[in-house]
Amino acid sequence: MSPKTLYDKIWDAHLAHEAEDGTSLLYIDRHLVHEVTSPQAFEGLRMAGRTVRAPEKTIAVPDHNVPTTADRVNGIENPESRIQVEALDKNAKDFGVHYYPVNDIRQGIVHIVGPEQGWTLPGMTVVCGDSHTATHGAFGALAHGIGTSEVEHVLATQTLIQTKSKNMKVEITGQLRPGVTAKDITLSVIGRTGTAGGTGYVIEYCGEAIRSLSMEGRMTVCNMAIEGGARAGLIAPDETTFEYIKGRPHTPKGAQWEAALAWWKTLYSDDDAHWDKVITIKGEDIAPVVTWGTSPEDVLPIDAIVPAPEDFQGGKVEAAKRSLEYMGLTAGTPLSEIEIDTVFIGSCTNGRIEDLRAAAAILKGKKIKEGLRAMVVPGSGLVRAQAEEEGLADIFKDAGFEWRLAGCSMCLAMNPDQLSPGERCAATSNRNFEGRQGRGGRTHLMSPAMAAAAAVTGKLTDVRQMM
Amino acid sequence: MEKFTKITGVAAPMPMINVDTDMIIPKQFLKTIKRSGLGVNLFHEMRFDDDGGEIESFVLNKPQYREAEVLVAGANFGCGSSREHAPWAIKDFGIRCVIAPSFADIFYNNCFKNGILPISLPQEQVDVLMKDAEKGSNARMEVDLEAQTVTTSDGEVIPFEIDSFKKHCLLEGLDDIGLTMEKADSIAAYETRAAAERPWV
Numbered sequence: 001m002s003p004k005t006l007y008d009k010i011w012d013a014h015l016a017h018e019a020e021d022g023t024s025l026l027y028i029d030r031h032l033v034h035e036v037t038s039p040q041a042f043e044g045l046r047m048a049g050r051t052v053r054a055p056e057k058t059i060a061v062p063d064h065n066v067p068t069t070a071d072r073v074n075g076i077e078n079p080e081s082r083i084q085v086e087a088l089d090k091n092a093k094d095f096g097v098h099y100y101p102v103n104d105i106r107q108g109i110v111h112i113v114g115p116e117q118g119w120t121l122p123g124m125t126v127v128c129g130d131s132h133t134a135t136h137g138a139f140g141a142l143a144h145g146i147g148t149s150e151v152e153h154v155l156a157t158q159t160l161i162q163t164k165s166k167n168m169k170v171e172i173t174g175q176l177r178p179g180v181t182a183k184d185i186t187l188s189v190i191g192r193t194g195t196a197g198g199t200g201y202v203i204e205y206c207g208e209a210i211r212s213l214s215m216e217g218r219m220t221v222c223n224m225a226i227e228g229g230a231r232a233g234l235i236a237p238d239e240t241t242f243e244y245i246k247g248r249p250h251t252p253k254g255a256q257w258e259a260a261l262a263w264w265k266t267l268y269s270d271d272d273a274h275w276d277k278v279i280t281i282k283g284e285d286i287a288p289v290v291t292w293g294t295s296p297e298d299v300l301p302i303d304a305i306v307p308a309p310e311d312f313q314g315g316k317v318e319a320a321k322r323s324l325e326y327m328g329l330t331a332g333t334p335l336s337e338i339e340i341d342t343v344f345i346g347s348c349t350n351g352r353i354e355d356l357r358a359a360a361a362i363l364k365g366k367k368i369k370e371g372l373r374a375m376v377v378p379g380s381g382l383v384r385a386q387a388e389e390e391g392l393a394d395i396f397k398d399a400g401f402e403w404r405l406a407g408c409s410m411c412l413a414m415n416p417d418q419l420s421p422g423e424r425c426a427a428t429s430n431r432n433f434e435g436r437q438g439r440g441g442r443t444h445l446m447s448p449a450m451a452a453a454a455a456v457t458g459k460l461t462d463v464r465q466m467m
Numbered sequence: 468m469e470k471f472t473k474i475t476g477v478a479a480p481m482p483m484i485n486v487d488t489d490m491i492i493p494k495q496f497l498k499t500i501k502r503s504g505l506g507v508n509l510f511h512e513m514r515f516d517d518d519g520g521e522i523e524s525f526v527l528n529k530p531q532y533r534e535a536e537v538l539v540a541g542a543n544f545g546c547g548s549s550r551e552h553a554p555w556a557i558k559d560f561g562i563r564c565v566i567a568p569s570f571a572d573i574f575y576n577n578c579f580k581n582g583i584l585p586i587s588l589p590q591e592q593v594d595v596l597m598k599d600a601e602k603g604s605n606a607r608m609e610v611d612l613e614a615q616t617v618t619t620s621d622g623e624v625i626p627f628e629i630d631s632f633k634k635h636c637l638l639e640g641l642d643d644i645g646l647t648m649e650k651a652d653s654i655a656a657y658e659t660r661a662a663a664e665r666p667w668v
């Protein structure tokens with residue numbers, strides 16, 4: 001048998017049909033659904049008189065539109081948001097899919113809820129009408145975002161028409177230095193490859209530094225594979241993975257667990273597998289980083305200075321000029337002198353318990369800079385409850401942070417949590433596009449620890465100086 | 468789905484790289500539960516000022532490009548979110564074809580589900596088409612999917628590559644779901660096999 005990558009193995013195990021031209025029908029094991037990209041798909045099913053082929057493999061949760069303030073138990077005020085969430089309530093009921101409604105404690109961001117409830121398992125195919133589905137690759141599952149037409153296609157047929165991507169290996173060797181986290185790894189990779197560097201590829205992240213990450217950290221890394229342009233990001237499952245998934249509500253139990261485990265242990269890339277592209281970064285070379293521009297590839301170590309457009313080539317010169325203007329930054333300014341107005345800790349990139357622990361560790365006994373707006377939005381109701389139990393919520397509140405309910409919140413301005421024009425935010429989310437957090441809002445991406453440090457000083461800050 | 472065979476129309480030049488889906492259709496317009504009517508919001512933040520007035524310098528606000536059917540853009544067009552609202556808005560505006568040196572994966576796929584033809588060409592050829600587009604409304608570009616060619620207003624013919632299955636579906640206006648349902652037996656057979664091999668799924 002010819003050697004295979006992990007991606008090859010999962011692909012082969014899910015091939016339901018292959019046409020002569022290589023167009024394939026890939027079977028989908030888990031279909032996650034949220035309120036923004038699904039209403040038109042369910043509507044399409046109704047109009048064609050179709051049903052959901054495998055409702056037991058379909059999991060829905062509202063996250064993008066939901067307010068994160070306590071008054072949401074009384075209903076959603078914004079009429080359009082309310083209609084979208086109500087549409088999901090109805091569709092979930094009518095088509096009989098698993099559902100976590102707004103006021104269920106298990107509700108949260110779809111990419112946090114899936115793994116938390118044990119829906120995401122190694123070797124699965126997982127899709128969702130959401131580009132950050134890449135997150136689930138942390139379990140060694142082939143997971144990627146799809147459009148609404150494809151959502152409808154998966155609902156109706158439980159398959160997806162696909163052509164195979166190429167294989168790319170991103171190896172992070174050795175160990176990370178203190179103060180450097182999974183977020184810094186994933187941002188640094190994008191800084192190196194660019195936002196189109198992964199286009200056409202499925203990335204497998206490997207190497208000692210990746211192996212040493214917790215599942216939370218691995219999810220952070222895979223979450224942003226899409227920002228590097230890749231179809232999906234993968235990390236081979238190991239003891240850390242099995243430990244994390246064991247005993248969750250929807251993971252196999254007893255003899256089923258043993259059988260599953262035996263198969264999961266075969267899910268790795270063979271030694272002599274073929275890679276179309278390989279990138280190697282030394283873990284010790286990665287610094288705590290922030291973004292300065294309006295593309296996730298605009299990444300620099302915190303001790304660097306704002307670059308000049310002339311530092312770039314081709315179309316990037318114009319793009320950098322536009323970015324600097326939008327961001328209100330002058331070339332040559334040290335990044336650590338950039339003052340911020342807002343801090344956002346949350347999102348499917350960094351809204352898990354470990355992220356909150358990392359931020360709280362920096363904030364313990366400290367206060368945020370006066371006049372700053374700072375909020376923590378746990379990724380799910382269960383993360384929130386755990387953080388309260390561990391005393392993290394009190395640390396955040398004592399420091400001056402708002403302690404919110406679960407949702408996408410300020411990651412994208414679809415709910416009441418938004419930036420005003422010109423406001424500058426230290427954010428743990430994944431996109432710094434123009435207007436992403438609100439029209440005219442300026443976003444700097446970074447790790448939870450770095451965001452916490454920025455909250456204390458009111459400027460972009462090297463977290464290592466606070467450790 | 469609407470067929471795409473051949474169009475001859477005005478091309479709008481947009482020489483920006485990394486045009487993301489938040490630019491194409493900002494999130495405040497994702498709250499709809501319909502597919503239609505998004506064209507007025509296409510490129511909203513670049514097209515309108517804070518008071519809703521048109522920004523004159525934006526390409527699609529210029530008189531000669533208001534009826535554009537082709538968009539010529541920079542590399543990595545459509546990066547960012549999976550929102551199909553992006554191609555819905557493009558189509559609703561009247562644009563049927565986007566030409567760029569490269570596209571983001573999900574956006575590229577989404578185009579085909581909506582009767583839009585995304586064409587990726589080497590930078591030098593996109594540069595030629597960009598120049599042609601800059602001539603305005605007198606310069607009409609022809610895009611022929613059957614022949615796989617783009618013809619500039621000067622008659623220069625540029626061939627392009629496209630996946631044969633995607634081409635077929637677009638030419639015929641085929642509905643993917645209908646096609647896949649014809650393979651229901653294969654899917655059922657797969658499900659039986661998978662249930663035996665991996666019963667825990």
Ligand code: SF4
Binds near residue numbers: 063111411
């Ligand atoms: S947290 Fe942000 S990136 Fe993640 S699913 Fe929500 S909106 Fe998308």
